[in-house]
Amino acid sequence: METLRQILSPDFLLRNSVYTSVLIGFACPLVGVFLVLRRLIFMGVALPQISSTGVAVALSLPLWLGMDMSGHDSQNAHVLAFAGSIAFTLMAILVLAFLERRGRGLPEGRLGTAYVVAAALSILLLSKNRYAELGWLDLMKGEIITVSNFDLTLTAIALALVLVVLGLFHKELMLVSFDRTLAVTLRKNVVFWDALTYLLIGFTVSMAVLSVGPLISFGFLLIPPLTAHLFARTMRQFTIFASLIGGVASFIGFWIAYQWDLPIGPTDVVLLGIIYALSFVVKKLAFLFQSKSKR
Amino acid sequence: MSEPVITLDGLAIGYDGRAVLSGISLAIARSSFTAILGANGSGKSTLLKTLLGLQPPVAGRIHFGSPPVFGYVPQTVELDPLFPLTGFDVALMGTYGRVGPGRFPPHAERQLVHDCLRATAADGFAHKKFSRLSGGQKQRVLIARALATRPDVLVLDEPTAGVDAAATHNLLEFISQIHAERKLTILLVTHDLPLVRKHAQQIVWLHQGQVLHGTVAELFTPERMAEIFEMELG
Missing domain, CATH: 3.40.50.300 (P-loop containing nucleotide triphosphate hydrolases)
Structure with a gap:
């Protein structure tokens, strides 16, 4: 409990890391819900990886241009990394969505190729960048330790924006995801609403990757919605449960990691996996119990 | 016949510019019950998608009295x-x-x-x-x-x-x-002939690249049915 008191203290040294982690935990499942419902889980794996390659490319640019990066301030680096992340993510989403709409070829094959090439490219860039040790190797591993006030503010604003857009246009985003034909007959601009859905996913993934790395981003995009889906009866429940599971797990994960000196991101993901497994067992037991009662 | 709610004028439907069915000219009357019949792959779904605006016609035009x-x-x-x-x-x-x-x-x-x-x-x-x-x-x-x-x-x-x-x-x-x-106005796509006979007033029968159009009494005569099914068997 002493650790918990420390974490909750306003003077806690890593408080920005806690806030960032919890923000990502709450926000990622909100767009993850659409990835799961649209059966785009593979896209959820590939996008964070592509996004992190964007970060790697953006941070390698000054090196390639012969600029000295040793004295640059973290705000510029963060903005540069965000630009790289969002550019790569949106470009990948546009290309993948376009190919998806054409309906030709093997979508899983395309996503798998994008994932593995992006991962390999990140490793290559890291191996040739002497600033890798300055922090973004930690980012790739999911170490959420050095989060500045600027980083935290940027993350909070971006995720609040995502939340507002999702809240305002949930009805339209749900309609085009569930029944495109109905959306067309109701004269909705399905291309615009599809684009907005992908934009929200891309934006959230970029922010999450920049804050917690690709592995953890994927974990928070996927596992909370899958867990919530076991129990949710309505879309409202599905969205709220997923977000709550993500937010609470990220806080408890941070607590466990701090208590036992573990890397935060991987601890969060393993915790989410345990919650999912336990929920699955509880659901099965409840089903068996109900079946027996009926007999 | 009351005023048409949808009129198809020399319509050709299909995908990627290739017509599955062409030369479709007919009118759907307001408040009518029309059944669209045809075997699998005859173009029923393509016709429906074109009517609903989900895909553009390959040729010809669709007129609406007022956009329905x-x-x-x-x-x-x-x-x-x-x-x-x-x-x-x-x-x-x-x-x-x-x-x-x-x-x-x-x-x-x-x-x-x-x-x-x-x-x-x-x-x-x-x-x-x-x-x-x-x-x-x-x-x-x-x-x-x-x-x-x-x-x-x-x-x-x-x-x-x-x-x-x-x-x-x-x-x-x-x-x-x-x-x-x-x-x-009802447009019903189905395979079920007995139900169509009982409920529909007009039939649009998509058959081997042709579009047969008429009332139930006109199309469900023994001669026409024999003709259609012989064509289908052939």
């Missing part, structure tokens, strides 16, 4: 069971054409959805998860959704597919009833 509101009832297999939506949630989507972005459906629209669910006898199970409903129950919810659009034309894409015989009978009786009560 389509109440579309898809095949239930087209809707992903992964979505945790209740029957009411699904039916409520019918009102989204009138409720602008960023707004929640107001009380009056929700009341309309309740009325539509009651009219289709779906109010008893509308609170249940849509994916857990039977085929016939899903169709009733989807018809309620289509009615909630306040449609001029009700378009039903094989509504009896995957529905047992008793439910099929009830469903078609019900569609005939709302056609009579609300004077709706």
Whole structure:
């Protein structure tokens, strides 16, 4: 409990890391819900990886241009990394969505190729960048330790924006995801609403990757919605449960990691996996119990 | 014949510029009950998609008296069971054409959805998860959704597919009833000849690249049927 008191203290040294982690935990499942419902889980794996390659490319640019990066301030680096992340993510989403709409070829094959090439490219860039040790190797591993006030503010604003857009246009985003034909007959601009859905996913993934790395981003995009889906009866429940599971797990994960000196991101993901497994067992037991009662 | 709500003028339909069917010229009268018949791959779904504006015609034109509101009832297999939506949630989507972005459906629209669910006898199970409903129950919810659009034309894409015989009978009786009560124009895509004979007034029969069009009395004569089925067997 002493650790918990420390974490909750306003003077806690890593408080920005806690806030960032919890923000990502709450926000990622909100767009993850659409990835799961649209059966785009593979896209959820590939996008964070592509996004992190964007970060790697953006941070390698000054090196390639012969600029000295040793004295640059973290705000510029963060903005540069965000630009790289969002550019790569949106470009990948546009290309993948376009190919998806054409309906030709093997979508899983395309996503798998994008994932593995992006991962390999990140490793290559890291191996040739002497600033890798300055922090973004930690980012790739999911170490959420050095989060500045600027980083935290940027993350909070971006995720609040995502939340507002999702809240305002949930009805339209749900309609085009569930029944495109109905959306067309109701004269909705399905291309615009599809684009907005992908934009929200891309934006959230970029922010999450920049804050917690690709592995953890994927974990928070996927596992909370899958867990919530076991129990949710309505879309409202599905969205709220997923977000709550993500937010609470990220806080408890941070607590466990701090208590036992573990890397935060991987601890969060393993915790989410345990919650999912336990929920699955509880659901099965409840089903068996109900079946027996009926007999 | 009353004024046409949809007129097809030399229409050719297909994909990627290649016509599956061409030279389609016919008129769908307001308040009529038209069945679109044809074997698998005859172009029924393509015709429906073209009428609904989901894909452009390869050639020719579609004229609407005034742009109609389509109440579309898809095949239930087209809707992903992964979505945790209740029957009411699904039916409520019918009102989204009138409720602008960023707004929640107001009380009056929700009341309309309740009325539509009651009219289709779906109010008893509308609170249940849509994916857990039977085929016939899903169709009733989807018809309620289509009615909630306040449609001029009700378009039903094989509504009896995957529905047992008793439910099929009830469903078609019900569609005939709302056609009579609300004077709706109905376009029904189906394979089921006996049901068409009983309920439809006009037939559009897509057959080996040809479009046969006429009333039930004109097309369901022994001579025409023998001609059609000989062609089909041939």
